[in-house]
Amino acid sequence: MTKPTRFLDPTVTVDVVIFTVEDGALKALIIKRAREPFQGSPALPGGFIRRGETSVTAAERILADKAGVKDVYLEQLYTFDEPHRDPRGPVFSVTYFALAPRDEIRIAETAETQKPRFSPVSALPKLAFDHNNIIGYAVERLRSKLEYTNAAYSLLPKSFTLTELQKIYEAIVNRDLDKRNFRKKFKELGLIEPTGSKSKGGRRRPAELYRFKSRKPRMLKKFF
Amino acid sequence: MTKPTRFLDPTVTVDVVIFTVEDGALKALIIKRAREPFQGSPALPGGFIRRGETSVTAAERILADKAGVKDVYLEQLYTFDEPHRDPRGPVFSVTYFALAPRDEIRIAETAETQKPRFSPVSALPKLAFDHNNIIGYAVERLRSKLEYTNAAYSLLPKSFTLTELQKIYEAIVNRDLDKRNFRKKFKELGLIEPTGSKSKGGRRRPAELYRFKSRKPRMLKKFF
DNA sequence: CCAAAAGTGTTGACTGTACACCCATGT
DNA sequence: ACATGGGTGTACAGTCAACACTTTTGG
Structure with missing residues (x-):
């Protein structure tokens, strides 16, 4: 050229x-x-x-x-x-x-x-x-x-606990989020589902493991 | 290089x-x-x-x-x-x-x-x-x-009527907005103020003219 | 039995949305 | 007097934010 x-x-x-x-x-x-x-x-x-x-x-x-x-x-x-x-x-x-x-x-x-x-x-x-x-x-x-958006799924492993999910949000938005509100919101959104198994290996109560239903980018009405 | x-x-x-x-x-x-x-x-x-x-x-x-x-x-x-x-x-x-x-x-x-x-x-x-x-x-x-954001100010002349402002939003978001809600929202936001004068020349009731208080870009909590 | 994290609902405040009528002007 | 757009408030529904205790496990 x-x-x-x-x-x-x-x-x-x-x-x-x-x-x-x-x-x-x-x-x-x-x-x-x-x-x-x-x-x-x-x-x-x-x-x-x-x-x-x-x-x-x-x-x-x-x-x-x-x-x-x-x-x-x-x-x-x-x-x-x-x-x-x-x-x-x-x-x-x-x-x-x-x-x-x-x-x-x-x-x-x-x-x-x-x-x-x-x-x-x-x-x-x-x-x-x-x-x-x-x-x-x-x-x-x-x-x-x-x-x-539901972009968080890109940062998470295939299965994860709700606490892990919340930690990621907190790390990124740089402030603490309310546990109950966070869980309620996320469950309502219908993006995730329980896998049926539970986390193990800790010296504490095992947590339910979740996965994203879909791994496609998606817009959300609003988030938190 | x-x-x-x-x-x-x-x-x-x-x-x-x-x-x-x-x-x-x-x-x-x-x-x-x-x-x-x-x-x-x-x-x-x-x-x-x-x-x-x-x-x-x-x-x-x-x-x-x-x-x-x-x-x-x-x-x-x-x-x-x-x-x-x-x-x-x-x-x-x-x-x-x-x-x-x-x-x-x-x-x-x-x-x-x-x-x-x-x-x-x-x-x-x-x-x-x-x-x-x-x-x-x-x-x-x-x-x-x-x-x-308050980016709309960039598209408007120095003074404008609320109807003109609303028309611009409607043109861009491509749907009709409710007149009363739009006006209420915009006044609450405190971005605009009346100039004191009124539109003239139409064959109808003159409209109050407004201007943006500030012509600096600004983030807003939410809009409409 | 103790420590540590998991899990779970309700309430009050706020925000968004739907909706209809009178007013001021020019012709 | 009428046609045209200007201007205004209320009520309901949905969403957000604050808040504390019981449960399950491993050590």
């Missing part, structure tokens, strides 16, 4: 915020950069888009490579293009966020030893580029998404 | 959906393409990003050039990059939507005679590229935005 050079020819990258919930906290996957710029700094997983890829397929590749997951919830977040966000020059980052249950993620120690790990979003280190902003933006989006 | 050629080097454009309300209908600005591809087809205003611009400043330039407006509400919408959306090759379009009162817009008949005009979003022609999709996406976003 021919194009006069008075036009900007930005580089385009993809960065992915991979969310999960672990130990009752909302966490995002962070790697250590293997190359300049910001070599050794913590950062979001990401990279250039390759020939033959779109931004979505690039995000899917990153998800598979860094977190070993496929077919998880993935949504485009925003395109960041502040002029000096990358010291190398104008770089557009098309960002995505993904939601996956912790037990489906196999973190890969890559050949480039990027040391991926989950970091609680409430206590992130200073990240390379504008990646702290990106995660902040993603958390906001996730928060509001939980209020009017 | 050096970069191996196994990476995609997409072209990046900006397209802008400029919304307004006219004759009680939600409309978007459509131009006729002056050049190939799709020469002569209706399309969204847009173009390549120039050197020294970001996507926002490019969007602002397009707004100024095509609609003669500055300082209107402008928000990034989505980045479209379906592989075959442009016959010339991989082209990423970072899209924005803008809201402006009809009476602040001066449509410019440009040297390139792109014949800009407002077309009701409920009856759009077939547009170039994936521009029908883009507008559809923008309408959805606007609809939901109206429900939890």
Whole structure:
């Protein structure tokens, strides 16, 4: 394609915020950069888009490579293009966020030893580029998404207790919720059903296990 | 910046959906393409990003050039990059939507005679590229935005009657609203105040004119 | 029997929604 | 005087938020 050079020819990258919930906290996957710029700094997983890829397929590749997951919830977040966000020059980052249950993620120690790990979003280190902003933006989006969709199913294992479910909501909206109201609301919504079995192994009363009836994204009238 | 050629080097454009309300209908600005591809087809205003611009400043330039407006509400919408959306090759379009009162817009008949005009979003022609999709996406976003922000002020002239305000909401959410409930709700919200003067010139009872107290974006608890 | 989490309903406040008539003006 | 849109309040239903005790298990 021919194009006069008075036009900007930005580089385009993809960065992915991979969310999960672990130990009752909302966490995002962070790697250590293997190359300049910001070599050794913590950062979001990401990279250039390759020939033959779109931004979505690039995000899917990153998800598979860094977190070993496929077919998880993935949504485009925003395109960041502040002029000096990358010291190398104008770089557009098309960002995505993904939601996956912790037990489906196999973190890969890559050949480039990027040391991926989950970091609680409430206590992130200073990240390379504008990646702290990106995660902040993603958390906001996730928060509001939980209020009017059933997106939470994407963060949970196949079966879970109501308390676990509530913990996830509390971790994301960042405040305590009333146990009775939460359970009433969720049961009324008809999104979940008891599996029939019970949690075991604790030194306490076993809890009923539930599963989502459907694992399709859905809009809700309202939530909490 | 050096970069191996196994990476995609997409072209990046900006397209802008400029919304307004006219004759009680939600409309978007459509131009006729002056050049190939799709020469002569209706399309969204847009173009390549120039050197020294970001996507926002490019969007602002397009707004100024095509609609003669500055300082209107402008928000990034989505980045479209379906592989075959442009016959010339991989082209990423970072899209924005803008809201402006009809009476602040001066449509410019440009040297390139792109014949800009407002077309009701409920009856759009077939547009170039994936521009029908883009507008559809923008309408959805606007609809939901109206429900939890005061964004409507961006579409209204400085003073307006409550009926005009209601018409705009009805045009966007695409259903009739109850007059008494609408007025009650809006007055309770405290966003608007009477100007003291009244509409004139009609062959009917003059209506109280209102203005928005503040023209800053604001979140609302809930709306209607 | 004790510790720890599971489980369960009611009430009052608030919010949303449905609904019909009189008023002020211009012609 | 009439046609046109302007303007106003009430009542019912549904939803949200606050709140405390009993149950089951393992140790």
